[in-house]
Amino acid sequence: MRPTTKDLARAAGVSLATVDRVLNGRAGVRQATVDAVNDAIERLGFVRNLSAANLARSRTYRFRFLLPRSGDLFLDSVVSHIEEARQAFAAEFVNVDHRREIGSDPHQIARVLSEIDLDTLDGVALMAPESPQVRDATARLRERGVHVVQFVSGQPGDRGVDFVGVDNRAAGATAGRILGRFCAGRGGEILVITETMNARDSLERRHGFDLVLGRDFPNLTALPTLESHGDAERARLIVRNAYANHRAIIGAYVLSSEARLALEAIAAVSDPTSQVIIAHERTRFSEALLCNGQLDAVIAQNPGHLVRSAIRVLRARCDDREPIASQEEIRIEILLQENLGDRFTARRA
């Protein structure tokens, strides 16, 4: 059996109370005694029984996902995985909920963050574009003891705030390579379209995409990025103009997480099956297009993994543990109709 606090006390030659003081960082213990206890922890390989600890202090974890107000299929998918995770994590005393409160104005986001009730929340997973205001607001939150992870949006390696999501530059590069190779050596122009280039995510994807196209596929020219601003009418219009003005278009890359509007616009004014079209994120819509050949590949991040990872990271931070890096790295997935999973391979057989 694994050593307990009692064993620790005996091994260190101190009492249970002292072991407890050391373990929980309470004051009133001489440095020499602290060292003795830590030494015993090392020697015995003591690991605190988190279940028992949580039981004793009847610890619960309360986490909230703060999500954009606007959003389409990808966001729906995230929300449904949050619901699933809520069930699964309830057994471990992790309470999870979500709010669609994030707008596009940095000040509004900062306000939302500042209005969080510290007494009812241990951690927040924030899906919001970066800005100085948001940076400051999250810093304040953290100072007041609420752990924060940047969720999907934002950037890895930022001032000690955990990031859960993919490296968007690499995702764009991946899209670039798939598109380049699928173009089969043909030369021509590539339509690039997104919702808005204000989001850092889109910028980075575009960078990665251009890097690969420029370096490895000189016969392909990526056109300037079109922006739909989430408006179907506008999407239709700008796409129509693009195809009218550029007869050499042989493919398209949809940068944004929400791809439906752009893809519908493309299908409306051209023949998607004769082009190479790449989009991001798996949704009912992108699945369907992959299966009927209107979409050639989808670059995706697994929303279930995203959600669970964010929760695990928050929990680790609450327990003052390091997350398991390899488990929490979100993979950039490449989806074809062949690797969509059981439901789809079955349908095709």
Added chain:
Amino acid sequence: MRPTTKDLARAAGVSLATVDRVLNGRAGVRQATVDAVNDAIERLGFVRNLSAANLARSRTYRFRFLLPRSGDLFLDSVVSHIEEARQAFAAEFVNVDHRREIGSDPHQIARVLSEIDLDTLDGVALMAPESPQVRDATARLRERGVHVVQFVSGQPGDRGVDFVGVDNRAAGATAGRILGRFCAGRGGEILVITETMNARDSLERRHGFDLVLGRDFPNLTALPTLESHGDAERARLIVRNAYANHRAIIGAYVLSSEARLALEAIAAVSDPTSQVIIAHERTRFSEALLCNGQLDAVIAQNPGHLVRSAIRVLRARCDDREPIASQEEIRIEILLQENLGDRFTARRA
């Protein structure tokens, strides 16, 4: 706060002892009372506190991975992830170890399974080719209360034994589509090589591969499968012969999880960069070849996910719970140099 057994007792109008009898399926409770308690469980939404329960019965889970004796880089990677998982799961009283005891003889495998000490093990993750002998041996194990999952090898949906791994037919199909599209419309022959076709995995991958090639890429002809039998000398020989006899070879597909020998043989007798080459599984070796362009894509299953998933499934079975299906589905990953992760994108920048 969440309801406890005490609340249950009060709500059902019975004593704690009776609640306990019902919860743990002990005898000596009238059916009417059982129903009353279950009714209260429903009404209050009672969920057993697993931490407290495990604490009380000082429950530990002891799982073992039974792995092939022979194996190269992929197996090493699996083993290293088992080690990592051992650390991570120790905090939750899950003890994990592994043994490299599985040979190729079904009777030997069955013997290994029959010699398992039931008193020291709660579950086994078995990586072994299927056979009637193994089927019987696992059935006996399960009857004696040891939970079993088929790990990587084997087949989904088999007699109620859980399977953790990818659908190999779909993996082969995925390889087929990537190879087909990367061939850029050129016609020619495709070398197909594996360690042995005795393993069901290889057969299924080949099926999936042929299905896609035959249906969607009629200009490509897949040659009969070559078998290296894990012998470098033999691999070199058969590959050399193949290239000598088939001047139209423009690509290669390495079926087996261990790809090194085959890829080295191909590089020795031909120019890998002028062909489209697809292999399975991510290893140091396949990573390197992806980065230097000798390999065009890798079809992979995440070994860390495999290991953790197997452990979670075994644990769920021990607790008599259903695993979370969506979390335990192993994705078929497509790896290019762009989506290998931080270490690699950084190196290229």
Added chain:
DNA sequence: CTAATTCTGAGGTACGTACATCATACTGAG
């Protein structure tokens, strides 16, 4: 050396569940 202060020990209760024991209430058969 004494007084003040800082450390440490001893002991208790609590968390939610499992499991054991013993007493008592109820049931139906004879």
Added chain:
DNA sequence: CTCAGTATGATGTACGTACCTCAGAATTAG
């Protein structure tokens, strides 16, 4: 009605840790 048998209640201990109080020991300052 009685006896056996079954169903239920009451109560206690245990799991490993957190957290509290109080007494007493060790150390330091004056």
